[in-house]
Amino acid sequence: MGLTKALDRGRETVRGRPLILITWLAGVLLALDILARLAGVEIALAAGRSFGGSMSAAQFGNLVWNGVIVGLIFGLAGIGLSMTYSILNFANFSHGDLLTTGAFTGWGAALLIAGWGLAETGSLVLVRAAGGPSPNEIGASVIQAPIAIVIGVVVAAVATVLVTVAIDRAVYRPMRDRGGIPLLIASIGVALALRYVVQFVFGSRSRGVTATEGVRTTVAGVGVNLHELTLFVVALVLMVGMHLLLQRTKLGTAMRAMADNKDLALVTGIPTERVVTATWVLGGALAGVSGFLYVLERGTIEFNIGWFLLLFIFAAVILGGIGSIYGAIAGGLVIGLVHEVSLVWISGDFNAAAAFLIMILVLLYRPEGLFSGVTTA
Amino acid sequence: MTHRLRPDGGARGSGDADREPSGVRGSGGDASGSDDDDRGSGDGGRGTPRGKSAAGAVRDAVERTLGGNDLAVVLATLGAIYLLFTLFVLVANDFEITTSTINAIASTLRLLTFFAASYAVLALALNLHWGYTGLFNIGVAGFMAVGVYTMGLLSSPPDATSGMGLGLPLPIGIIGGMVAAALVGLIAALPALRLEADYLAIVTLGLSEIIRLTMNSGQLSSWTVETFGFGTGGGSGLNLPARPTDALFEGGAGEALLATLTGMGVRRSIVVDAAYLFVVIAFVVGVYWLLSRVGASPFGRVLKAIRDDELVARSLGKDTRLFKIKVFMLGCALMGLGGILWQGSYGYVNPNSFRPIVTFYVFVAVIIGGSGSNAGSIVGSILFVGLLFEGPRQFGGIVQNAMELGDAPATFAGAVGPLTGLDPTPLLAYGLENISALQFVLLGVVLIVIIQRRPDGVLGHRTETAAAVDLGERPAAGAAPDASRDSATDAGSASGSGGDADE
């Protein structure tokens, strides 16, 4: 009985949703291919292609690590996007530009402290808008100026929160009950305005900001990049913090209730406006810090970095199931890994496209997300 | 300027709605003014924020003057923008009327019209998706890219040095581009149209980025066999066939005409570009005609119903999936066409022309004009191009020249620093120097303000009736339509009082 049922279901899947089957098959094949490559097995196929090949464990480990690093950025930024999506019911297209805001304000502060006295204040606060001393001269790195980095993180969070809350008051609050699409369009307007205010103030030049001296080092025989490690640690700490906040505090309970059912939350007397503000504060802070950390890892800054990240962050949130912060984190890691590990098979021209494609497929075939049904939070 | 452009009686009187779709829409085909009453009451009921502000009064005055005639509104808008830009050029040239000034005016106005017309095609297509059917497609740039690249691959010359195409005739390339865009639309539509609007937005944006990244990839850039080359050109772009109108001036009457005009001092490029401009305008008219017909039909009625409440349409037996797929494909084909007319006309294209910002431009045009209105899409395109796209740049240039502010500070710090000494000049100079950034800020702010305060667009709430005949015409036996309407209104107000009072 049980077996026939399982068989029936299998048959149904094959017939009804062949794409799911194909996806699974493809996934298994790719995993086998990686194993074969790691084992150095190569089976020649037609047309000069082959299955397997050779890839050192270090190469592969490097790709995975890169994937985890960008994945954490996607996930950390995704938490805020996911929360505003579920609590305010709209897809916030300006979320990426909140990352940009955090990156510039945070790095302005970090450079000011790290490079105090080395250059004009204005030039430092504007994150080397007009060049000036080189990043290595300023020495903004976790080794040379750990305090500057810490302050940078804090300023990124605070400044982004202020901007976010101000935007909410001016733009979103008057249209709270207008439905998802008008809010989405307004958020596109916010994205444009914010991005180009940043460009107007900080300039459009792409430039380096972090010092690289001593950042790459070996810890216990393993080569690490201390900036990546910082990102890793800070992101994990913040994620755990979010978890505790949502599970252990009254605010967290209220937020989860609102994400689940807004009307019910209203009836039960949850002060929705305060919860909304708290959502923006948390989402903004995390976005700002993500932007700051992203630049820390990447070393360069530009006014449209956040916008370029937006689709990846959306992908992470959608993959994880909108409204779930754990989903956003997991989705971020998956998208990050897809983005990096797919380089095994495809050229760097297409790895972003691959990540977007995965997002689209998930939206189409499992719009509730890959990790939904675990817990909403 | 176009005071007396009221709906002309000839087309209306015949009652042949088939022949004259625009007569059916808008002013209901009767000059008694009863339609204005209808619109007024509809507005009141919807609670559109329509205070008696100064802007509202101006708008009402304009509406009254132009009598709600769409063509008049479009021409008046265009005229106003022309005036503004003529003024810009005149100011820039210190009001010296020379041949070069006139050439500058002509060339500015031509450029404006070209952009406005290109955006109009795209805005009309997007309006079909979003305004009519409620399909929130923000992948316009991607469908444009598919159109342009397909056209290029089909019609560029097939030798590896000057082109990467198949060398087919241009019409085949254009139709091929539209078909390709429609097919990509179909592939996206089949699964995506059952998604919620915001998901559709993300999917289409993702798709448009995938398309752009694919075009940008070096991997598809070229396959060369002997002298035969084929490929997208990757990041370095693709050569496209020349505009067909350019050939008009090579020999024969065209060349003679060109010679005469240049002899009169007209710049050559103005004449050649103007010829192509007329082609684009003709396409705008054609697309408008097509979409007006689509809108004013039972098909368009189902589209509107899908936008308003899809479940109702399904509960009345309409297979909404088919309608959505058809309309998505049609709109995508027109986006491909818009791309070809615009980006396809420079003889060269690269993937940077299809960044998502282009989609948002088109969106702004539609929103300014009011989504759901074809005429609004055209007006919105003109206003967008004039006031948001080209205007700030021109204006900034003029102010910069006129005020002699000296060199702009290199950074924002240099600009705000002197403010402590109450010297705003450096900030002004910096602002003018970086006016393109401010222009985007303005764009964002305008988008927010419109969606917050005037979600129906600057023209206010417009109705374009979705029917192939004038629905207001009553089948009163024997009685004249107007008489029957009046009596019906009387009867209605009596019997309707119960209904009105029930809330």
Add this chain to the structure above:
Amino acid sequence: MNSGVDAPDEEASENGAASAGKADDADVPDAVDVVGVDEAVAGGSDESAADGTTHEPETQDSAVERRAAETPPDVRLQVRNLRKSFGGVVAVDDMSFAVEAGTITGLIGPNGAGKSTTFDCITGAHEPDGGTVRFNGEDITGLRPDQIASRGLVRTFQIARELPEMTVLENLMLAPPDQVGERLWRSVVPGARRGVVEQERALRDRVWETLEFFEIDHLARQEAGALSGGQRKLLEMARAMMTDPDLLLLDEPLAGVNPTLEEKLLDRIHDLRDQGYTFLIVEHDMDVIMDHCEHVIVMHQGSLLAEGPPAEIRSNERVIDAYLGEDLE
């Protein structure tokens, strides 16, 4: 009114017949399943005039044809052993009933009895977990809402769903099935549009007559979103009648309607019943059901509790028990 509803139908099919000469291939695959007998009906082929440009599966079948060809069977709707659960909650459990042609049948039950879910399962909004729904003898279980509606089973909604940004006229014009102009190319191609315009004229006349019948013609040019709650209910019914349905499912047609309007609505329902239309009404107001329905079905906890003429139901002990605490009189 009878002539009002029917005459334009004939006109519409004549218009269709006039344009049928061009593309006359009667390939209506589904028509066989739908009606069985009437492929040969005059005018039957025209509506499906082959669409050259799009591959549109022809699933619709006009009410006109059905009516003309068929002597209506006694049973319009037959629901057998219907089951539907959401998660672990069983909303409808083994529900069976029938609706006879030409009647006003009432479906009542306490809150949460599963009436709305039953409605949703019949009209295709939900797919039932088990059981069958037969309409005019055809199994329609699990079909899409539009497939079901196009077979002549049309519903209204508990909270009236007008199409807010369309005028009342447009709302009604939308409803009739098989409009030639719903094909994209026919709306666009100059020659082909003539037939569309002709049909539109005929439909417009019918729309005005229907508006007059429901006494909302004075609202014709307003946007439906501007109507009051009661007017929307009337609009929704008028719109549903424009499809010329074989069976009309009314979900709480009187909810939020004032007494004057209520009378009007009920009168209209009776008029239409007298013309041969069939109604299935879900209603909370007991009195209305008891006074106006020939046949009453009582649901309780997802299944059938009782059915019969109102007088019988009124005195049924089990019904009274189920409604304990609710006002039966």
